[in-house]
Amino acid sequence: MESIRNIYKVGNGPSSSHTMGPAIAAKKFLERNINASFFVVELYGSLALTGKGHLTDITILNIFGEERCTIKFQYDMSYNYHSNGMKFIAYDKNNNEIDSWLVFSVGGGMLKELNEPRNAFKNEVYPHKTLTDIINYIEFNKITIIDYIKLFDKDIFDYLNMIFDTMEETIQRGLNNLGILPGRLKINRKANEFYQKYLKTKDFNTLVYSLTLATCEENANGGIVVTSPTCGSSGVIPGVLFSEYYHNKVSKEDLLECLAVAGLICNIVKTNASISGAEVGCQGEVGVACSAASGMLAYLKAHDIRYVEYASEIALEHHLGMTCDPIDGMVQIPCIERNAMSSLFSYNACNYAMLTNGQHKVSFDSVVQVMKETGYDLQAKYKETSTGGLAIKLK
Numbered sequence: 001m002e003s004i005r006n007i008y009k010v011g012n013g014p015s016s017s018h019t020m021g022p023a024i025a026a027k028k029f030l031e032r033n034i035n036a037s038f039f040v041v042e043l044y045g046s047l048a049l050t051g052k053g054h055l056t057d058i059t060i061l062n063i064f065g066e067e068r069c070t071i072k073f074q075y076d077m078s079y080n081y082h083s084n085g086m087k088f089i090a091y092d093k094n095n096n097e098i099d100s101w102l103v104f105s106v107g108g109g110m111l112k113e114l115n116e117p118r119n120a121f122k123n124e125v126y127p128h129k130t131l132t133d134i135i136n137y138i139e140f141n142k143i144t145i146i147d148y149i150k151l152f153d154k155d156i157f158d159y160l161n162m163i164f165d166t167m168e169e170t171i172q173r174g175l176n177n178l179g180i181l182p183g184r185l186k187i188n189r190k191a192n193e194f195y196q197k198y199l200k201t202k203d204f205n206t207l208v209y210s211l212t213l214a215t216c217e218e219n220a221n222g223g224i225v226v227t228s229p230t231c232g233s234s235g236v237i238p239g240v241l242f243s244e245y246y247h248n249k250v251s252k253e254d255l256l257e258c259l260a261v262a263g264l265i266c267n268i269v270k271t272n273a274s275i276s277g278a279e280v281g282c283q284g285e286v287g288v289a290c291s292a293a294s295g296m297l298a299y300l301k302a303h304d305i306r307y308v309e310y311a312s313e314i315a316l317e318h319h320l321g322m323t324c325d326p327i328d329g330m331v332q333i334p335c336i337e338r339n340a341m342s343s344l345f346s347y348n349a350c351n352y353a354m355l356t357n358g359q360h361k362v363s364f365d366s367v368v369q370v371m372k373e374t375g376y377d378l379q380a381k382y383k384e385t386s387t388g389g390l391a392i393k394l395k
């Protein structure tokens, strides 16, 4: 598996697969065709169908320059490899094609080329791919999960420190910013309102909602967020983490360890299944974020990898089948509220696991496989194409 660094990326919302991934690809293509006169970018599958709502076109045009780039939305074309395909074509001043690149934004800002193996990466640092193998290694060597992460992911805690600070800055901006989010839906930001209610009542759930909304509303507004593991699901892990920081006074040192554990859970899903709503629905985005948050809470309570595994398994199992049907292709409804619901659900899943002796029948790795299979069985209209479900109910 790759470093946890590749789970937590800093960038502009609203979508890691529809804005961050295309932006990274566009910059790479521009670098290798710096003398080109003109560019055409074809968007396929989900990138075509929800590209406008997710601001994919604006993101790409900002990189190449509007005056020398045309975006073509190929609504009827999609590759089986992954729904988020895009083709960059460069032309010289005589209108001759000089370069082209077909590439896929496969979730969390990650890029892959056609038929490139999905579970193999160029810079793998972890020797294991499943949680079962990691648990066996940890128990055989009598080390902790944090020892394990430090052993293979060098200097990761310096990076996580920066990620923690960036998450907090996003939350603070989200708590302070008022007004209406962009787009036809005219959704009022709620993070500040909820936070004021928390200050009066000190009700913990209200704080969890508020801090989760703060990140999601910044994301919907195109602000800077940390993918955790994606932009669409970027509210859950920070919402839970900073509720523990502000309300329960957990130390930053302990929370950095939580962030590492959550990153490892996301990494396992990214490696063995998918964190892309366009590929497996929202179970792969908010479902995975909830699973990782629940695992990190279990770590905080028990420091025991077996409870981390169980809490993560419960949370993911009970998001199985969750569809992705954003209205107008925007990361607003159902995304923002869904993050808030799943932040609280991560506490439920953790608390349930902690009430048991840790024994359970279904492993986390099995649920990851089921999530992948369920995602592949979902019809395309429920996978970030905005052609079914909630997306067509609000006229």
Ligand code: SF4
Pocket: 232, 233, 276, 277, 278, 281, 282, 283, 285, 286, 323, 324, 325, 326, 330, 331, 332, 334, 335, 384
């Ligand atoms: S419904 Fe879920 S997967 Fe789809 S865009 Fe919203 S957050 Fe992402």
